[in-house]
Amino acid sequence: xxxxxxxxxxxxxxxxxxxxxxxxxxxxxxxxxxxxxxxxxxxxxxxxxxxxxxxxxxxxxxxxxxxxxxxxxxxxxxxxxxxxxxxxxxxxxxxxxxxxxxxxxxxxxxxxxxxxxxxxxxxxxxxxxxxxxxxxxxxxxxxxxxxxxxxxxxxxxxxxxxxxxxxxxxxxxxxxxxxxxxxxxxxxxxxxxxxxxxxxxxxxxxxxxxxxxxxxxxxxxxxxxxxxxxxxxxxxxxxxxxxxx
Numbered sequence: 520x521x522x523x524x525x526x527x528x529x530x531x532x533x534x535x536x537x538x539x540x541x542x543x544x545x546x547x548x549x550x551x552x553x554x555x556x557x558x559x560x561x562x563x564x565x566x567x568x569x570x571x572x573x574x575x576x577x578x579x580x581x582x583x584x585x586x587x588x589x590x591x592x593x594x595x596x597x598x599x600x601x602x603x604x605x606x607x608x609x610x611x612x613x614x615x616x617x618x619x620x621x622x623x624x625x626x627x628x629x630x631x632x633x634x635x636x637x638x639x640x641x642x643x644x645x646x647x648x649x650x651x652x653x654x655x656x657x658x659x660x661x662x663x664x665x666x667x668x669x670x671x672x673x674x675x676x677x678x679x680x681x682x683x684x685x686x687x688x689x690x691x692x693x694x695x696x697x698x699x700x701x702x703x704x705x706x707x708x709x710x711x712x713x714x715x716x717x718x719x720x721x722x723x724x725x726x727x728x729x730x731x732x733x734x735x736x737x738x739x740x741x742x743x744x745x746x747x748x749x750x751x752x753x754x755x756x757x758x759x760x761x762x763x764x
Contacts, residue, residue, distance in 0.1 A: 566648040569640055570761055573658070576633040577750045577757075583631060584747040590628040591740040597623050598733040605726040614711040621690055622698050622705050624729055625683050627675060628736075630668065630743060637662060651760050657753050664746045671742060675735045682728045689716050689725060 601620035604613050637658070640646045649655040686695075694712050698705050716722075757763065 565645065566650065569636060569645055569648060570757055571763065572636040574754055574757055574763065576636050577754050579633040581747055581750045584743050584750065587628045587630050588740055588743050591736050594628065594736055595733050598729050602726045602729050605722045610717065612711065614713060615707045617714065618690060618694055618698065618712055619707040621686055622695055624732065625679055627679060654757055654760050657756055661749050661753050664749060668739065668742050671735060671739045675732065675739065678728065678732045678735060682732060685725050685728055688721055689714050691715055
């Protein structure tokens with residue numbers, strides 16, 4: 520009978536398994552670190568992209584705010600002239616000016632901010648990428664100013680709607696319609712067109728409504744002036760914090 524010899528495999532020491540585990544752990548850990556560093560680098564690049572785009576929006580906002588503030592100032596000057604005409608003694612001699620200022624009074628100015636970047640940041644969760652808390656806080660405070668501006672616009676809309684109803688009793692609708700040009704601008708009517716009514720009570724009530732609209736637009740002008748200054752301050756803060764040119 521043959522006797523078969525059994526070969527014995529040398530048992531590995533526990534230190535061998537320890538080093539295998541350690542090498543595997545280090546490989547996984549280093550891979551994790553590399554992935555973390557890459558993700559951190561990508562997020563930092565996205566932060567800079569958002570910040571640079573936001574600065575461009577703020578610069579455009581500054582120009583838009585300057586434009587609407589100027590228009591509000593023009594509106595208030597015209598409305599002051601209209602109030603003086605409605606309450607003046609020479610009202611029957613100033614028909615063309617009355618129609619012109621009254622037709623312009625119902626037209627408002629709407630602020631159109633360039634908020635594409637901030638909307639993208641909100642929808643994609645990009646706002647969390649803004650690491651500098653003072654910048655993040657200033658951005659939030661800047662856009663929160665729109666709440667008060669929208670509130671004043673709501674008041675102005677209601678006042679303007681009421682004004683439009685009141686002018687129907689005083690100004691001839693055909694003359695109003697003929698004053699509007701194809702490009703939507705308004706021109707003075709020729710001659711000295713008469714009003715439908717010279718009743719003092721109606722004229723003074725209309726002058727009072729014009730005064731309300733003027734005061735609301737003054738509030739809008741002040742609020743937008745403060746927002747323009749906030750935009751400039753925010754641009755300066757961002758450039759200083761992120762070392763932008």
